[in-house]
Amino acid sequence: MHTAAITIANRDGATHVVDAGRPLLDTLLELGVDLPYGCRYGGCITCAAKLTAGEVNQEEQVALNNRQLNNGYIVPCVARPLSDCTLEVGVDSHDKLYRNPFLDPLEPHELKPNLVPPASPTTKDR
Amino acid sequence: MATDCCGPGYASPGDAIKAAREKLLYTVALYTGTGIQKPDYLATVDADPESPTYSQVIHRLEMPGIGDELHHTGWNACSSCHGDASMSRQYLLLPGVRSNNIYVVDTATDPRAPSLHKVIDGDEIKATTDLSGPHTIHCLGSDIIISFLGDANGEAPGGYLHVDEDFEIVGRWENSMGDIPYGYDFWYQPRHNAMITSEWAAPNTFMPGFDLEEVGHLKYGRRLHVWDFEKREPIQTMYLGEDGLLPLEVKFLHDPDSTHGFCCAALSSNIIHFWKTEDGPWDWEKVVDVENQMHPEWPIPLPGVMSALLVSMDDKYVYVNNWLHGDMRQYDITDPHNPRLTGQVWMGGLLGKAPQVNGVDVAGGPQMFQLSLDGKRLYVTTSLFSTWDNQFFPEIRQKGGVMVMIDCDVENGGMKINEEFMVNFGTEPNGPSRCHETRYPGGDCTSDIWL
Numbered sequence: 001m002h003t004a005a006i007t008i009a010n011r012d013g014a015t016h017v018v019d020a021g022r023p024l025l026d027t028l029l030e031l032g033v034d035l036p037y038g039c040r041y042g043g044c045i046t047c048a049a050k051l052t053a054g055e056v057n058q059e060e061q062v063a064l065n066n067r068q069l070n071n072g073y074i075v076p077c078v079a080r081p082l083s084d085c086t087l088e089v090g091v092d093s094h095d096k097l098y099r100n101p102f103l104d105p106l107e108p109h110e111l112k113p114n115l116v117p118p119a120s121p122t123t124k125d126r
Numbered sequence: 127m128a129t130d131c132c133g134p135g136y137a138s139p140g141d142a143i144k145a146a147r148e149k150l151l152y153t154v155a156l157y158t159g160t161g162i163q164k165p166d167y168l169a170t171v172d173a174d175p176e177s178p179t180y181s182q183v184i185h186r187l188e189m190p191g192i193g194d195e196l197h198h199t200g201w202n203a204c205s206s207c208h209g210d211a212s213m214s215r216q217y218l219l220l221p222g223v224r225s226n227n228i229y230v231v232d233t234a235t236d237p238r239a240p241s242l243h244k245v246i247d248g249d250e251i252k253a254t255t256d257l258s259g260p261h262t263i264h265c266l267g268s269d270i271i272i273s274f275l276g277d278a279n280g281e282a283p284g285g286y287l288h289v290d291e292d293f294e295i296v297g298r299w300e301n302s303m304g305d306i307p308y309g310y311d312f313w314y315q316p317r318h319n320a321m322i323t324s325e326w327a328a329p330n331t332f333m334p335g336f337d338l339e340e341v342g343h344l345k346y347g348r349r350l351h352v353w354d355f356e357k358r359e360p361i362q363t364m365y366l367g368e369d370g371l372l373p374l375e376v377k378f379l380h381d382p383d384s385t386h387g388f389c390c391a392a393l394s395s396n397i398i399h400f401w402k403t404e405d406g407p408w409d410w411e412k413v414v415d416v417e418n419q420m421h422p423e424w425p426i427p428l429p430g431v432m433s434a435l436l437v438s439m440d441d442k443y444v445y446v447n448n449w450l451h452g453d454m455r456q457y458d459i460t461d462p463h464n465p466r467l468t469g470q471v472w473m474g475g476l477l478g479k480a481p482q483v484n485g486v487d488v489a490g491g492p493q494m495f496q497l498s499l500d501g502k503r504l505y506v507t508t509s510l511f512s513t514w515d516n517q518f519f520p521e522i523r524q525k526g527g528v529m530v531m532i533d534c535d536v537e538n539g540g541m542k543i544n545e546e547f548m549v550n551f552g553t554e555p556n557g558p559s560r561c562h563e564t565r566y567p568g569g570d571c572t573s574d575i576w577l
Contacts, residue, residue: 034163038193038224039258043280044333045513046159046193046224062280063334091161091523098516101338102426108339115343 004081008033009052010088024049024056024076024087035076035089042078049076050093054085067110071096134215135205135574139380142205142499142574143439148566149174150237151496151505152218153529154196155186155551155559159512160523162557165189166196168220168231169561170238171529171549173505181547183554185239189229194222195512198563200263200270202230202291205574206316207267213291217243218565221260221272223511224333226251228260228272230293237567244293252278255298257287259329262311264575271299275309275329282308282328304360308347314355315378316577318385318402321353323360324373335513341393346372350389350400352408362408369396369412375435379462382576386462388413388435388444395430397446399462413465414457416448419477428476433510434494436572438501442536443468447492449510450518451475454492454532456541468539473530474508476518484548489525490515496564497534497571504532504541509560526551526558 004020006028007013018027025037025047038046042061050072058079073096076089087093109116136142151171157164170185189196202217216234221227226248233240251257251274259275268291274284283306288299308325315321325347326332331340340346348370352362366373371393378387385402397414418427430448437444437459444457444465452475457465472480474488481487490508497504509515509527516523531547534540552558565573 036159036161036163036193038158038195039226039280039329039333040193041280043330044224045335046195062330065334065337091159094516098335098513098520100517101336102428103424106337106339111337111339111343115340115345 005084006081007086008089009086010090010092018081020081022080024079024081028076036091037077040077042075045075045097047075047077048073048094048097050088052086052088055082056080056085057082062112062114065106065110065112066116067106068097073097131211133207133210133213134203135208135569137208138576139439139441142569143501145499145568147500148498148568150567151564152199152233152240152566153507153561153564154199154220155554155561156196156509156512157556157559158193158195158224159516160558160560162559163192164556165192166194166222168196168218168240170240175546181549183549187231187240187242189222190242190245191225193225194227195224196220196562197223197511198261198263199565200272201265201565201569201573202270203265203268204569206265206577210268213268215567215569219263219270219272221263222248223259223261223329226258226260233567246289246293246295251287251295254295255287257284259284259333260287264312264314269296273309273312273323275326280328280330280333284309300358302359306351306360307349310347310374311376313376313378313387314575315382315385316355316575317382319355320385320402321355322376322378322387322400323351323353324376324389325349326372326374332511333513335517341371346393348373350376350398350410364400364408364410366391366398366410369394370398373398374433377435377437377572379437379441380439380574380576381441384441388437388459390432390435390446392431392433393429395432395448397432397435397444397457397465401462411463413463416451419451421476436495436497438497438536439499439571440501440536443501443534443539445495445497445504447495447506449475449491449493451477452479452491454495454504454506454541456534456539458539469534469541471532471541471543473506473543483528483530483543484545486528486548486550487525488528489522490519490527494563496566499569499571501536502534504534505564506530506532507561507564509562512560515560522560524558526554527560528552529561529564
């Protein structure tokens, strides 16, 4: 089993060794970490956590927009660690997750990845 | 209530108006998205003014796990099976929008302390019917249909789950979704073989919160759909355009002979009136347009966000909210083409008109509401949806939701906040929760349909 060490910064820095092939939410819940969740397929942000170190694969997620992704948010219900990681979990990590959409609009490149048009091809690609 | 000869509900809307006053309210309360690691629950509120626990939560039925996001609810039976003495209005169905589970709650064995009767497993619903994101429930005689806003992957348009009277999955109800892009609410009018459905968005769009830019990308709805109810397929689309952005709650008049109905377009903050023309096709018009309001700290005017609507049992008044502005409104719809504003009260909202009600801070604004059968008491709650609450009213995390009662003048029109009633979900034992849809044991103004 390929494992990763997951440190939870806002839970006294506790570190948990998990199966890197499985979603972080599943492995951490099994180890007794009390985490929020909702849909469990990457379609809502109830479980969102902030990744402050390390890398994950969350290609299944369809909920986070590019601004949230650029601010380090992951959805642990589908995110699998690609390295050792440090997370902040729960609503305490949600300071940049929610914004009033009228006061703080998104730039076109900050929308959800499936709504951002691909960059125009370069001469080389043609 | 049911008599020896009859099934649930009432023979007519006129009989429903004369029913005994509601003494208990069932309201869903959320911890999903609040930071409190507790299940969502069904709260029983004491609505009997003669009771020592009047205006208090007297029972809490917790769901088995966390993270459901309870939202809307619906009865297993209503006046549509009034003629079937074998049926009773015993079970309240509570869908979890995020978990996809449907909880069947027995409210009859002990009305003050409902109990969990059965769970329709969300993963089984996905596996057998390819549906997720449950919303509105109506019974059809002894069977039940539930609108789902997405497929198993949370993509639109979803469809309709059909369950039988034992709460077993029958399958998909509809024969076709036609070219409907989105689902949300629905109401049917059997004498006209018609069902009307509205459009919110795909679960993957609305569950994470509201990105305004996605409206421009056509990820939110702007249409109403007319269905051939017996053939179970859509037959006409009414494109509302900019007048009908996010058309949510859709209600027919209670009179089963009427084809008139209303819908609230949340983002446009308009009331849409629809009806069947004499020639056959259905038509619509915008009858109320709530203007956006200036806000000292906002660069653009603030929309009302008219997210809910109901019709009084006598078909005389329509009630709507403006969640961001903070007002509840009453319109006289005696002439459905020309509604007349007859009442307005303020509670919460972002304009600062009523930050407190009855001494309690109101986080959020008027959002979901239920009217007594006699039309005199309107119970209003303040939370919309956890992620959307967190965007517009982040202080609701600390303050929780409230339930307010508004006294409504059914003779002359008019609304006034009742000073004796206030349920503060900010002081719940497990911490501040958020209350949403409300129903009463004897039926209410958004449940019953007459055949």
